[in-house]
Amino acid sequence: MPNTGSATQTTPLHDPTPFSHVAVIGGGAWGTALALTAHRAGRSTSLWIREESAAAEIGSTGRNPFLPGHEIPRAIAVTTALDAALRGAGLAVLVIPSQHLRAVAARVEALLPPGVPVVVCSKGVEAGSGALMTQVVAEEMPGRPQAVLSGPSFAAEVAEDQPTAVTIAAAGPGGPQDLFAEDHLAGRVAVTFASETFRPYLSDDPVGVEVSGAVKNVLAVASGIIAGRGMGSNPRAALLARGLAEISRLSVALGGRAETVLGLSGAGDVMLTCSSEQSRNFSFGKALGAGRAPGAAQGAIGRAVVEGVANARSVLALAQRLGVQMPICEAVDRIVHRGLPVERAIAALLTGPLRAEPRALEHRASIAHPALSAPQARRVFA
Numbered sequence: 001m002p003n004t005g006s007a008t009q010t011t012p013l014h015d016p017t018p019f020s021h022v023a024v025i026g027g028g029a030w031g032t033a034l035a036l037t038a039h040r041a042g043r044s045t046s047l048w049i050r051e052e053s054a055a056a057e058i059g060s061t062g063r064n065p066f067l068p069g070h071e072i073p074r075a076i077a078v079t080t081a082l083d084a085a086l087r088g089a090g091l092a093v094l095v096i097p098s099q100h101l102r103a104v105a106a107r108v109e110a111l112l113p114p115g116v117p118v119v120v121c122s123k124g125v126e127a128g129s130g131a132l133m134t135q136v137v138a139e140e141m142p143g144r145p146q147a148v149l150s151g152p153s154f155a156a157e158v159a160e161d162q163p164t165a166v167t168i169a170a171a172g173p174g175g176p177q178d179l180f181a182e183d184h185l186a187g188r189v190a191v192t193f194a195s196e197t198f199r200p201y202l203s204d205d206p207v208g209v210e211v212s213g214a215v216k217n218v219l220a221v222a223s224g225i226i227a228g229r230g231m232g233s234n235p236r237a238a239l240l241a242r243g244l245a246e247i248s249r250l251s252v253a254l255g256g257r258a259e260t261v262l263g264l265s266g267a268g269d270v271m272l273t274c275s276s277e278q279s280r281n282f283s284f285g286k287a288l289g290a291g292r293a294p295g296a297a298q299g300a301i302g303r304a305v306v307e308g309v310a311n312a313r314s315v316l317a318l319a320q321r322l323g324v325q326m327p328i329c330e331a332v333d334r335i336v337h338r339g340l341p342v343e344r345a346i347a348a349l350l351t352g353p354l355r356a357e358p359r360a361l362e363h364r365a366s367i368a369h370p371a372l373s374a375p376q377a378r379r380v381f382a
């Protein structure tokens, strides 16, 4: 197919080739929505689901309890057998909650022929190791090409075929212009999923994209807390802007780019999840803000994964190891895991040392950003 891209990007000789058979590994809400997306884009699609009961329900009703209300076409091969799901796949799409990805990636590696690429769709940082999801995959699936898919995308809306844009990131040998080369993995994954309602954008900064997806879950919990407390629009706007600064600082410290935070995986997903009760993280935070204990707040969400809970801890631990300040993530961690009352966490955020806003191109310096000393800050707030 001839390429009709704009004159500002390098024009490849051919469009990237889509993967014709896609195995989606993880039959929660997002894996199911991505299987629907691949199927709609014309790909032969299999879906591995862990729970026998959910697979049986799909078999009898055509619906997945993890994504209620959405018909799964019979052409999508749903199975609980990992080897059957992966057979013949040209691309494996990993959609496993972040704290379980490592175990499943090891099982997939044992079954997937060498060289078959993977797409990482989990949003989080692993507890204990502090590894990004692509690092977990690199360790369990050494040498395998990988891309990251992230962005503002509620599974239910994707299943409804609502227009959705995401970022697909993969590191390449050259600069960003190579993203449009015929064989670049990001481009191949993008054309595999693209349709009239699902539009991927390309990036060569997987680290920035991943960090954005992991941290936004924690920010969504914080935003929910503000809503549950009955607080207004000013505190939420402050939280979103300062939350983006936290993402940017951590990304840069890990080798990502500061400007990635302005894209779909950063600002886009922060706007989505920090302002909608469709977000499990936001709803969990709202229950906390309304006075529920963390256990009860999780209970209200049911068995769906709330990534912000484990990730408040894992993101903060990673940031502390790197010397990156993330006061909002720290506040969420202290509320969720250490019993700090919400009021005290908010007071600590408002009365910390006064800071300068980051200057976009000087983010490296902002890791150890100059701030007023604690005694100075105390005078300001006295």
Ligand SMILES: NC(=O)C1=CN([C@@H]2O[C@H](COP(=O)(O)OP(=O)(O)OC[C@H]3O[C@@H](n4cnc5c(N)ncnc54)[C@H](O)[C@@H]3O)[C@@H](O)[C@H]2O)C=CC1
Binding pocket: 026, 027, 028, 029, 030, 031, 032, 049, 050, 051, 066, 095, 096, 097, 098, 100, 104, 121, 122, 123, 124, 153, 154, 155, 156, 303, 304, 305, 306, 307
């Ligand atoms: N739901 C959404 O709208 C979106 C979710 N994501 C991300 O996708 C990832 C998966 O989330 P969802 O599909 O929403 O999950 P979900 O909350 O719908 O379902 C829970 C999933 O966890 C799996 N699971 C539970 N225990 C497990 C274990 N021990 N080992 C392996 N798997 C286990 C279940 O099989 C099920 O697939 C998360 O990282 C989430 O942040 C990303 C974008 C959108």
Ligand SMILES: O=C(CO)COP(=O)(O)O
Binding pocket: 123, 151, 152, 153, 154, 155, 217, 220, 269, 272, 273, 278, 279, 280, 281, 282, 305, 306, 307
């Ligand atoms: O990542 C998501 C949308 O982009 C889903 O967010 P929640 O997990 O908070 O529902």
